[in-house]
Amino acid sequence: MDFDVIVLGAGIIGVSSAVHLQDRGLRVALVDRRDPGEETSFGNAGLIERSSIVPYGFPRQLRTLLRYARNRSTDLYWDYKALPSYAGWLMRYWWESQPQRHAAAARDMLPLISACIDEHDALIARAGAGQLVHDGGWIEAYRTAAALDKERVNAEVDAREHGLRVEPLDAAALRAREPSIGEDICGGLHWRDPKSVRSPGALVKSYARLFESIGGVFIHGDATTLRAESGAWTVETASGLLSAPNVVVALGPWSDLVFEPLGYRIPLRAKRGYHMHYRPTRNPLSVPVVDIERGYVVAPMEDNRLRVTTGAELAARGTPPTGIQLARVEPLARAAFGIGERLDAAPWLGMRPCTPDMRPVIGPAPRHRGLWFAFGHNHHGLTLGPVTGRLLAEMMTGAAPFTDPRPYRVERFG
Incomplete structure (x- = not known):
């Protein structure tokens, strides 16, 4: 049971890393308590988000902060009992979201975002998974003309600067594209470069x-x-004790269960989120749509289902599911997108592994030989899985990295 590398975590980051390492001639064991793709990677909106060139920052408008403070919004819910454990992380997140620092985060993330489609396409072709992926982009939907007009200008600037394709849609054009969208939505922006995944x-x-x-x-x-132990890393499995000189921690929001006992203090926190599947009452959407002003996504999935995914919930790990945000957005989604009866027995709860500076941790641990990190991809784990796997494998095998990995090093946290 000796290997060259043990990869801990069989979500999109761990699986992609394992593929790239195996491709480079290493003997790789992928270890997880569950089967691949059954935790955080299972429950997202299914977007390979090539157009997300600006990370989700901490809101800095007083009006938004006051709305969040009332804890009645659809895009954020917080458990007051968890706030002490999140306080330092939130302060760092707010600081990192200052305009200049936020722009720096966007620059650092751009090489990964720019390569995400090509790296997914390569694995999709090899895995024979083309039937799961739709090349139709996604739509940002707006309820007010003022918000749409403001964001249209920003979107067109971003598209020109980064070679992206975006198409503004007024109400008539939007409903011609997606007839099931209701009158509550006044228009949208159709980003054409992203791809969507049906499962x-x-x-x-x-x-x-x-x-x-x-x-x-x-x-x-x-x-x-x-x-x-004795110059190697070991882990207990159902097949016995595994041993390897290298180990990759790709456990998403559970990565702290491994790195903290080893003495690393990395500000990793989870933003919880929910999803539920619904039977459509109208012709189903052809691409995912985000209700920008209410903070949820409706995405078409396998078997003619619509998946509603919620915004962020701040609560301690192990806190029972609340489903509050899902209950808040259901009436909105029913009117705007034609969701019908619930198809799941209970809402699915997942956790997004987030760092306060909006960059993942990718690279070697500074104080332990053979220990490597690959986690903290915030809202874009599915998007960045294959490109992270490539970068990590290049670093681990001594190849020239396709981009400078220094922005993602763990040492930035001290």
Whole structure:
């Protein structure tokens, strides 16, 4: 049970990293307590978001902050009992969202975002997963003309600067494109470059099957049993004790369960989110649509279902699901997008692994030989899985990285 690399975590980041490492001639074991793609990677809106060139920053408008303080919005809900544990993280997030620092984060993330479609396309083709992916972009929908007019100008500037395609849609053009959208929506912006995935969990599983087909091994195991012993890393699994000189921590929001016992203090927190599937009452959407002014996404999924995904919920890990945001957006989505009866027994709850500076942690741990990190992708884990796997594999094998990895180093947190 000896390998060259053990990858802990079989979400999109871990699976993609395992594929790229196996491609480079290393013997790789992928370890997770569950099957691939069944945690955070399962429950998102299914976007490969090439147009997200600006990270989600902390709001700085007083009006927005006051709205969040009342804790009645659809795009953010917070549990007051969790605020003490989030306080320092939120302060750092606010500081990093100052205009100049926010712009720096966008510049640092651009090489990863720019390569996300090409890197996914390569794995999609090899995995034979083309039927899961739709090349139709996505739509930002607006309820007020003032918001649409303001964002149209910004979008057109961003599109010119970064070679993106965006098409403004008035109410008539929007409903000609998506007839099921109701009168509550006055127009939108159709970003053409992103792709959408009809089953994110199935896409991750297809990449995992690709990994196994090229000689990789997937094993159920407990990442928290990781130990450094005699110059190697070991972890306990259902198939016995694994050993390797290198280990990759790609556990998303659970990465702290491994790095904190090793002495690393990385400000990683989870933004929780929910989804529910619905039967459409109108012709279903052809592409995902975000209700920008209310902060939720409606996305077409397999089996003629619509998936509603919510904004952020701040609550401690282990806190029982609330479903508050989902209950708040259902009436809005029913009127605007024609969602019908619920198709799931209970809302799905997931956690987005977030750093306050809006950059992931990718690279070697400074104080432990053979320990590597790949987590903290905020809202764009699905988008950045394959490109992260490529960058990490290049670093681990001594190849020239396709982009400067220094913005993602763990040392930035001290």
